[in-house]
Amino acid sequence: xxxxxxxxxxxxxxxxxxxxxxxxxxxxxxxxxxxxxxxxxxxxxxxxxxxxxxxxxxxxxxxxxxxxxxxxxxxxxxxxxxxxxxxxxxxxxxxxxxxxxxxxxxxxxxxxxxxxxxxxxxxxxxxxxxxxxxxxxxxxxxxxxxxxxxxxxxxxxxxxxxxxxxxxxxxxxxxxxxxxxxxxxxxxxxxxxxxxxxxxxxxxxxxxxxxxxxxxxxxxxxxxxxxxxxxxxxxxxxxxxxxxxxxxxxxxxxxxxxxxxxxxxxxxxxxxxxxxxxxxxxxxxxxxxxxxxxxxxxxxxxxxxxxxxxxxxxxxxxxxxxxxxxxxxxxxxxxxxxxxxxxxxxxxxxxxxxxxxxxxxxxxxxxxxxxxxxxxxxxxxxxxxxxxxxxxxxxxxxxxxxxxxxxxxxxxxxxxxxxxxxxxxxxxxxxxxxxxxxxxxxxxxxxxxxxxxxxxxxxxxxxxxxxxxxxxxxxxxxxxxxxxxxxxxxxxxxxxxxxxxxxxxxxxxxxxxxxxxxxxxxxxxxxxxxxxxxxxxxxxxxxxxxxxxxxxxxxxxxxxxxxxxxxxxxxxxxxxxxxxxxxxxxxxxxxxxxxxxxxxxxxxxxxxxxxxxxxxxxxxxxxxxxxxxxxxxxxxxxxxxxxxxxxxx
Amino acid sequence: xxxxxxxxxxxxxxxxxxxxxxxxxxxxxxxxxxxxxxxxxxxxxxxxxxxxxxxxxxxxxxxxxxxxxxxxxxxxxxxxxxxxxxxxxxxxxxxxxxxxxxxxxxxxxxxxxxxxxxxxxxxxxxxxxxxxxxxxxxxxxxxxxxx
Ligand code: FES
Numbered sequence: 001x002x003x004x005x006x007x008x009x010x011x012x013x014x015x016x017x018x019x020x021x022x023x024x025x026x027x028x029x030x031x032x033x034x035x036x037x038x039x040x041x042x043x044x045x046x047x048x049x050x051x052x053x054x055x056x057x058x059x060x061x062x063x064x065x066x067x068x069x070x071x072x073x074x075x076x077x078x079x080x081x082x083x084x085x086x087x088x089x090x091x092x093x094x095x096x097x098x099x100x101x102x103x104x105x106x107x108x109x110x111x112x113x114x115x116x117x118x119x120x121x122x123x124x125x126x127x128x129x130x131x132x133x134x135x136x137x138x139x140x141x142x143x144x145x146x147x148x149x150x151x152x153x154x155x156x157x158x159x160x161x162x163x164x165x166x167x168x169x170x171x172x173x174x175x176x177x178x179x180x181x182x183x184x185x186x187x188x189x190x191x192x193x194x195x196x197x198x199x200x201x202x203x204x205x206x207x208x209x210x211x212x213x214x215x216x217x218x219x220x221x222x223x224x225x226x227x228x229x230x231x232x233x234x235x236x237x238x239x240x241x242x243x244x245x246x247x248x249x250x251x252x253x254x255x256x257x258x259x260x261x262x263x264x265x266x267x268x269x270x271x272x273x274x275x276x277x278x279x280x281x282x283x284x285x286x287x288x289x290x291x292x293x294x295x296x297x298x299x300x301x302x303x304x305x306x307x308x309x310x311x312x313x314x315x316x317x318x319x320x321x322x323x324x325x326x327x328x329x330x331x332x333x334x335x336x337x338x339x340x341x342x343x344x345x346x347x348x349x350x351x352x353x354x355x356x357x358x359x360x361x362x363x364x365x366x367x368x369x370x371x372x373x374x375x376x377x378x379x380x381x382x383x384x385x386x387x388x389x390x391x392x393x394x395x396x397x398x399x400x401x402x403x404x405x406x407x408x409x410x411x412x413x414x415x416x417x418x419x420x421x422x423x424x425x426x427x428x429x430x431x432x433x434x435x436x437x438x439x440x441x442x443x444x445x446x447x448x449x450x451x452x453x454x455x456x457x458x459x460x461x462x463x464x465x466x467x468x469x470x471x472x473x474x475x476x477x478x479x480x481x482x483x484x485x486x487x488x489x490x491x492x493x494x495x496x497x498x499x500x501x502x503x504x505x506x507x508x509x510x511x512x513x514x515x516x517x518x519x520x521x522x523x524x525x526x527x528x529x530x531x532x533x534x535x536x537x538x539x540x541x542x543x544x545x546x547x548x549x550x551x552x553x554x555x556x557x558x559x560x561x562x563x564x565x566x567x568x569x570x571x572x573x574x575x576x577x578x579x580x581x582x583x584x585x586x587x588x589x590x591x592x593x594x595x596x597x598x599x600x601x602x603x604x605x606x607x608x609x610x611x612x613x614x615x616x617x618x619x620x621x622x623x624x625x626x627x628x629x630x631x632x633x634x635x636x637x638x639x640x641x642x643x644x645x646x647x648x649x
Numbered sequence: 650x651x652x653x654x655x656x657x658x659x660x661x662x663x664x665x666x667x668x669x670x671x672x673x674x675x676x677x678x679x680x681x682x683x684x685x686x687x688x689x690x691x692x693x694x695x696x697x698x699x700x701x702x703x704x705x706x707x708x709x710x711x712x713x714x715x716x717x718x719x720x721x722x723x724x725x726x727x728x729x730x731x732x733x734x735x736x737x738x739x740x741x742x743x744x745x746x747x748x749x750x751x752x753x754x755x756x757x758x759x760x761x762x763x764x765x766x767x768x769x770x771x772x773x774x775x776x777x778x779x780x781x782x783x784x785x786x787x788x789x790x791x792x793x794x795x796x
Contacts, residue, residue: 071678072695097693100681105772106689111661115689122694513731533731577697595700597731618730619701623740635696641709647665647692648713 002092002128004036006062007120008053009098010044010069016099019108020116025068025098028117034128036060045075050082057086064088064130066123068096068116089132091576091634096123118647125642133576133633136612140226141326142567145170147218147506148331150178151197151549152541152556154204156329159560161209165567168323169204170213170232172502175279176201178333179542182262184363184371186549187413188444194278194366201280214281217502219320221328221510224613225536226572230323236316238286239272243311246274246282253306258290260368264358266376267368272303272312277366286312327536327563328510330520331556332503334542336495337392337399345388345493350466351376355391355495356410363417373421375490378469382489384426385418386473387411388461392496394432400496402517405546407494408435412448414492419451427454428486430461430475438548457484464491497546511599512537519545530558534598535613538562577634578615579622581608585629592621592630662782664691664775665710666719669699671729672764673721679768687775691719698722699760700733704744707758708751712791717757717782719774724762734762752790756781 007029011017022040030038037060041049044067056062065083069075072095080090096119106112142165146157149171157167169176181201183193204210213232220231254270262275269275271290274282292300293314304312336355339345345353352375354362365371375382389407392399408431415427434456436442449456461475470487477484499518507514512532513521520543523531530538540556541547547555566572579592579601588606600614601621608630619632631637668674674695680687696702699722707718720741722734741760748755759778763771 071681073675073678097678100678101693102689104681104684105686107686111689115692118692122692595736597733616730618698618733619696620698620730620733620736622701623703632697632701635701637703640694640696640706643694644665644706644710645713647694648663648710648715
């Protein structure tokens with residue numbers, strides 16, 4: 001036990017001295033067991049005040065210090081530095097909060113001084129039981145795994161690689177690009193989406209520090225901030241990437257035609273394919289699910305015959321790789337609510353009910369109709385279209401309670417692009433409200449609304465009835481208070497954005513939290529929007545919640561800068577106030593393991609072991625331990641019990 | 650009279666409060682910053698999280714002479730350590746069931762959620778707890794340990 005404790009009492013001008021009898025307090029403190037020196041000062045936090053503490057430490061050979069002053073949230077760092085510079089371990093400093101929790105809230109009576117004395121006594125009792133603690137230094141692996149190869153993942157990967165750190169970019173699909181690659185033009189500027197995305201895809205694929213893993217998934221994450229071990233499982237492409245020249249000779253040879261996922265089923269592809277002409281990497285993929293060769297028997301090798309460079313390998317096997325990384329960025333993007341969700345709109349019964357992303361494919365110059373808007377049922381150019389906004393969004397009963405953020409804008413864009421293509425076409429847009437909060441967004445919507453032939457109807461659509469090759473849209477106009485019924489050739493639903501498939505599994509593997517809607521949870525909604533609740537794992541883009549491209553890019557850049565901030569240190573310096581196990585006492589019951597919020601405790605050969613970078617020192621494990629075998633440094637049982645004794649009497 | 654002696658003549662309840670660093674302790678600080686006033690009967694022990702509170706601490710406080718105990722943490726769902734306050738709640742509920750057996754009135758032990766913005770709530774918590782414990786009279790069921 002430390003028996004040369006110094007107590008320093010601050011007057012804080014009159015803030016403390018007005019209601020607390022500092023002199024009586026000092027006398028009382030000087031008489032406490034273990035106290036070697038007690039002194040008061042007008043302003044301890046001032047330079048002369050700190051100097052006083054330093055001098056007394058040296059003169060009196062103090063081994064622990066109690067400062068009775070303002071709240072520890074204000075000046076702990078100040079006083080820790082002061083005592084450290086005089087040779088006392090900073091974790092042997094205790095602060096007795098006699099201002100916020102005493103002199104400011106109680107009147108100038110004996111009871112107040114009495115309470116201040118109890119707080120000082122409690123501080124002294126704790127200080128006597130403090131141990132010198134050293135910050136924990138942990139090595140730092142300066143490499144990153146970015147999961148998701150859409151614009152968010154690409155942006156984060158590029159920012160990090162540009163700063164000089166290696167990046168593993170892991171994409172589940174055969175190519176990079178994500179949702180943005182599927183879009184035609186972007187609001188509100190009507191830039192062609194591929195034209196701004198392709199250069200980025202090319203840049204990231206050529207970057208010497210970026211390793212791209214396509215057709216790959218993260219199946220396991222071990223370790224913690226600074227030192228993750230990430231297991232990447234690589235599915236076979238059945239085409240040797242180094243061999244494939246992208247000539248496409250295999251495609252006409254393949255007899256198998258299947259609906260193309262990239263075109264949302266509106267177009268067809270072969271079993272060997274490249275989803276879109278700007279794909280990166282520009283390597284063909286053999287989809288064995290739809291290939292004639294099921295199982296080991298090869299009954300059709302027409303693609304292999306057609307392939308001059310001999311790049312087709314039917315025998316490729318899945319492989320696994322273990323990658324070391326100091327940080328992980330989750331940029332897994334989003335999906336949209338499937339059309340099958342909307343029974344009342346009858347997509348299952350009518351092919352001309354499509355979603356916004358399908359309409360993007362119809363608008364895209366490289367899409368199934370080469371940019372001509374033709375409806376799926378009979379390939380005719382629709383003469384009228386109804387757009388239904390908030391399909392599944394802002395509908396807590398039947399869909400999602402949240403706003404999907406982008407639908408008002410892309411619907412306006414769709415209407416405008418359609419109007420450009422079919423000037424005599426009629427457009428009906430059913431909406432609840434228009435949300436156009438971004439830069440230039442409101443102006444864009446106003447421009448669209450002003451177009452002749454584009455009708456905004458405020459109200460919901462109740463049902464769609466197919467009638468003579470057309471669709472009858474039944475709804476209400478809530479502004480006029482009237483029922484509306486319009487006949488259109490095509491209906492486009494602005495379906496709600498939802499988390500991408502597989503996010504739950506990834507969240508489980510990476511031990512990050514997800515919110516009630518299934519999106520990844522940020523550490524704080526306002527102040528830490530790019531950090532997950534797991535240290536060292538960052539969030540980028542719509543994996544965290546619906547947002548548009550510019551917000552996604554900003555979010556991804558934010559995640560990258562957090563990673564770079566982490567990597568600006570040579571090593572991680574962690575607070576030493578974390579749980580410590582007394583191995584002699586531990587009985588291996590594992591109750592501590594089950595209560596730890598951070599999975600920081602594991603059993604090794606029947607003894608609890610604390611991962612020093614995962615533990616944050618909350619102490620939840622300690623009451624769970626029947627053997628009193630573990631406790632957080634700085635808040636140990638003997639310290640707290642001594643404080644209780646000092647305060648209860 | 651030495652500071653530290655309990656006044657025997659008029660009964661002033663002694664309350665020990667365990668506050669989590671991030672919410673309840675910050676709420677108590679805010680009460681000070683706002684210059685609210687509440688009775689000086691409460692003595693605070695700062696812990697990082699309400700999940701650190703061992704039910705044994707509460708018994709210990711009574712053994713050492715406390716008349717009442719408060720445990721306060723962040724509101725449900727707002728614990729700085731994800732679910733420490735839920736653990737605290739579970740442990741306190743179990744303890745509440747046991748208190749009767751060992752002769753401690755349940756009203757002497759109180760679990761509360763106080764956010765960093767709730768200075769006023771903290772002051773009120775102290776006020777009502779002190780009043781209720783005062784009404785119960787001094788806690789004398791346990792023999793005092795020799796000092
Ligand atoms: S940090 Fe406040 S209760 Fe856990």
